[in-house]
Amino acid sequence: MENVGVMMTTPMSAYLEQQLQQRFTLFKLWESSSRTQFLTRRADSVNAVVGDTKIGADSELIDSLPRLEIVSTYSVGLDKIDLDKCRERGIRVTNTPDVLTDDVADLAIGLALTTLRRICACDAFVRSGSWRNGDFQLATKFSGKSVGILGLGRIGSAIAKRAKAFGCTIGYHSRTKKQITDYMYHSNAVDLAANCRILFVACSLTDETRHIVNREVIDALGPGGVLVNVGRGALVDEHELVSALCEGRLGGAGLDVFENEPHVPELFFELVNVVLLPHVGTDTVETSNTMADLVVANLECHFLKKPLLTPVI
Amino acid sequence: MEAIGVLMLCPMNSYLEQELDKRFKLFRYWTQPKQREFLAQQAESIRAIVGNSNSGADADIIDSLPKLEIVSSFSVGLDRIDLLKCKEKGIRVTNTPDVLTEDVADLAIGLMLAVLRRICECDKYVRSGAWKLGDFKLTTKFSGKRVGIIGLGRIGLAVAERAEAFDCPINYYSRSKKANTNYTYYGSVVELASNSDILVVACALTPETTHIVNREVMDALGPKGVLINIGRGPHVDEAELVSALVEGRLGGAGLDVFEKEPEVPEQLFGLENVVLLPHVGSGTVETRKVMADLVLGNLEAHFSSKPLLTPVV
Numbered sequence: 001m002e003n004v005g006v007m008m009t010t011p012m013s014a015y016l017e018q019q020l021q022q023r024f025t026l027f028k029l030w031e032s033s034s035r036t037q038f039l040t041r042r043a044d045s046v047n048a049v050v051g052d053t054k055i056g057a058d059s060e061l062i063d064s065l066p067r068l069e070i071v072s073t074y075s076v077g078l079d080k081i082d083l084d085k086c087r088e089r090g091i092r093v094t095n096t097p098d099v100l101t102d103d104v105a106d107l108a109i110g111l112a113l114t115t116l117r118r119i120c121a122c123d124a125f126v127r128s129g130s131w132r133n134g135d136f137q138l139a140t141k142f143s144g145k146s147v148g149i150l151g152l153g154r155i156g157s158a159i160a161k162r163a164k165a166f167g168c169t170i171g172y173h174s175r176t177k178k179q180i181t182d183y184m185y186h187s188n189a190v191d192l193a194a195n196c197r198i199l200f201v202a203c204s205l206t207d208e209t210r211h212i213v214n215r216e217v218i219d220a221l222g223p224g225g226v227l228v229n230v231g232r233g234a235l236v237d238e239h240e241l242v243s244a245l246c247e248g249r250l251g252g253a254g255l256d257v258f259e260n261e262p263h264v265p266e267l268f269f270e271l272v273n274v275v276l277l278p279h280v281g282t283d284t285v286e287t288s289n290t291m292a293d294l295v296v297a298n299l300e301c302h303f304l305k306k307p308l309l310t311p312v313i
Numbered sequence: 314m315e316a317i318g319v320l321m322l323c324p325m326n327s328y329l330e331q332e333l334d335k336r337f338k339l340f341r342y343w344t345q346p347k348q349r350e351f352l353a354q355q356a357e358s359i360r361a362i363v364g365n366s367n368s369g370a371d372a373d374i375i376d377s378l379p380k381l382e383i384v385s386s387f388s389v390g391l392d393r394i395d396l397l398k399c400k401e402k403g404i405r406v407t408n409t410p411d412v413l414t415e416d417v418a419d420l421a422i423g424l425m426l427a428v429l430r431r432i433c434e435c436d437k438y439v440r441s442g443a444w445k446l447g448d449f450k451l452t453t454k455f456s457g458k459r460v461g462i463i464g465l466g467r468i469g470l471a472v473a474e475r476a477e478a479f480d481c482p483i484n485y486y487s488r489s490k491k492a493n494t495n496y497t498y499y500g501s502v503v504e505l506a507s508n509s510d511i512l513v514v515a516c517a518l519t520p521e522t523t524h525i526v527n528r529e530v531m532d533a534l535g536p537k538g539v540l541i542n543i544g545r546g547p548h549v550d551e552a553e554l555v556s557a558l559v560e561g562r563l564g565g566a567g568l569d570v571f572e573k574e575p576e577v578p579e580q581l582f583g584l585e586n587v588v589l590l591p592h593v594g595s596g597t598v599e600t601r602k603v604m605a606d607l608v609l610g611n612l613e614a615h616f617s618s619k620p621l622l623t624p625v626v
Binding site: 102103105106107109110111113114117118119120122123124125126127131132135136138139140141142143144161162164165166167261262263264269275276277278279280283284285286287288 | 415416418419420422423424426427430432433435436437438439440444445448449451452453454455456457474475477478479480574575576577582588589590591592593596597598599600601
């Protein structure tokens, strides 16, 4: 299929790059000095875009690629793709659901444990030699705490399954109430936050969910509460989050995502009750390879006129 | 009971200390400049000892206190207490089982996630500003990894229950095969290590289990294997552990305990595949309060001639 032109938006995975190179004519957007420069030369040759959580396919890009047939994103999140425009133009869209669910849920629980039990601060305490001068202060128990999950999709459900094994009670807020009777439904995010000690953000980012975790929700979670965000930075009002943590109005936070990655508000760095990760939710060797294989397989299916494996549109 | 002399061996918890002071005649062993003389002077008054995982009632202390009736340990581990001597002399012994099981199991899972997903390294990466220059490298998936547990007691079982929620197959080694579990039994620790990706030490420390994790076991666990120690430092041959990690013969380690706390081998400080904690297994506000109340409850029961709450001897 070397007559098929595939454009990768960022160097998201060396393995994926290799796989695409072997099968298609691969264009690497990041190797051009500018998007305009790239488009001037190659616009007509691009039949597929492979994007990720940093650079997807926005309206402008889609408009400038007249031969674009499919956008295959190396992510499950679709917030960087102009889905309306794709529908208009009849462009197919695929993502990588399911294969990354476990990794993200694992990291969410890891963030909750490292934040409540102060694991990173303890590790630093040992490495600095401070243990010789006295014990570390007491931390907070995780097992049995009330857990709230914003978004009970694949990832939210996987988080719930894990938290239950720690004896946690589960509450959730979702666009629709689910059949599960074990978990307590709340019709809005503020109620959910008021009724849990640990709030996990696991919903997709859309116009409706932008800043769904706002000051009101943060205040409802309160000084004894911990926020864990494995969704998207923009789901949380980051400015309010920073103030709440600095002022002690929120107990702690475990964050894998930020509003303006890779920029992280430096005020966070002074806090011992936060754990900050560089968007590594799916970044394991195992999962990144599986995601890459799914991207490639979807593209092959499309260009061989077979049914897509994980279509969104 | 204010006339009853209670000897606290080391500072372990201010609430416990305060309450012992209120209810009994409290002697603080660690404030005595001349401990032998102190024991000789107070020999007739001391009827109870409160110890912990660092300081316990050894043969020497027991022999110096002829009026000693009960040893109440602020721990579940009994390795610091001369149990034979207590049995001989009819001295009662209590510990704090069950109330700390969840915290220790939570920490074991926290250590597994922190090591495999490099959570502390990632947090340092963000705080140093390195994320602005590039993404963190890929790490290792936790879900689905084979977990091998040495000792399937209260804590071992609690670790297994949690790991199961991450779809981890569970293996174990125990003095005898357990009847009611679906977990896979191995008759030796080496076999257990050969068949596991993560090996967790969760058994009691006795002369038989000292260095139960030796060079052979670590080699069987191998360059991709991870050791988690939430038991006692002497369970593991620490010198061999350091060589194995430094030489890459062992994939990683999450350690809450060490042979000579608070001393930790400095060669470990430069490694990014280890997480080092200052013996915080039960170190939460919630659990230490319950442990303290249990110590107090046992002492009061004994001196009121009522049945002990959690007797060992």
